[in-house]
Amino acid sequence: MGYHHLALAAKDMKAIHEFYEGVMQFELVKVEIAKVPDGGWAKHFFYRMEDDSKFIAFWEMHDVPGGDTVETNISRAAGVPDMINHISFDIDSMEGIDKRRQQWLDAGLAVMEVDHDWCYSIYTKDPNDNLVEFCLTTGAFTQEDREFALKALSSNDVPISDSPGKVKFHAPSN
Structure with a gap:
């Protein structure tokens, strides 16, 4: 079982759209528009x-208490x-990591690349200033791993x- 969606507040929906559809290549497929019980109304965009x-x-x-701050x-x-x-998104190959790193760099974003020795990750920031990650599991979990975690x-x-x-930092070329 996985999760269906993660929902977050946005201050600049146009920047969010440009990043999540334009850079991340997630497709905007639905919006729900509703009144908020505590006042105001909101648009809920699904990618x-x-x-x-x-x-x-x-x-x-829109006019939601606390929404402006x-x-x-x-x-x-x-x-x-x-x-x-x-926010960590899964990826299925090192080629996928390479592709996503280049997409972020081409979009003018700095990228941090980390080999965690059991997974491999790249990180950048989204328009909400949240750290986003693509992560590839590269190792297997042992009984000793489980016992240590417990x-x-x-x-x-x-x-x-x-x-x-290994940790590498990549600056965008533009």
Whole structure:
């Protein structure tokens, strides 16, 4: 079972659309327009990620209490560093990673590339200032991995993980 959609507030829906459809190549397929129970009204835009069961959605608010001052960076809103709350999309190959990295660079976005030794990721920021990631699982999970994870649930007396094997930063050429 996966999730159906992730819904986030947006301050600049035109910038969101340009990024998620133009750069990410997710297709805008639906909008719901409704009154908000606490006042005002909103447009709820749905972008198809790969099929009709996986979407990312954004709220454009109109006269909604707090809508003019909402913090759209989900980590900043929670008071934590950007890396804590982020949006990660799956990718099925290193060729896919290479393609997405180049799309981001061609769009003028900086890219961070990290080999986590069990998955491989690229990161950039979206117009809401959220960290977005494409991630490819490259390793297998062992019984020892599970036992360590279970131990970490109930104890802080566990070793810090090794730093990622490789980190690269790519600046856009334009």
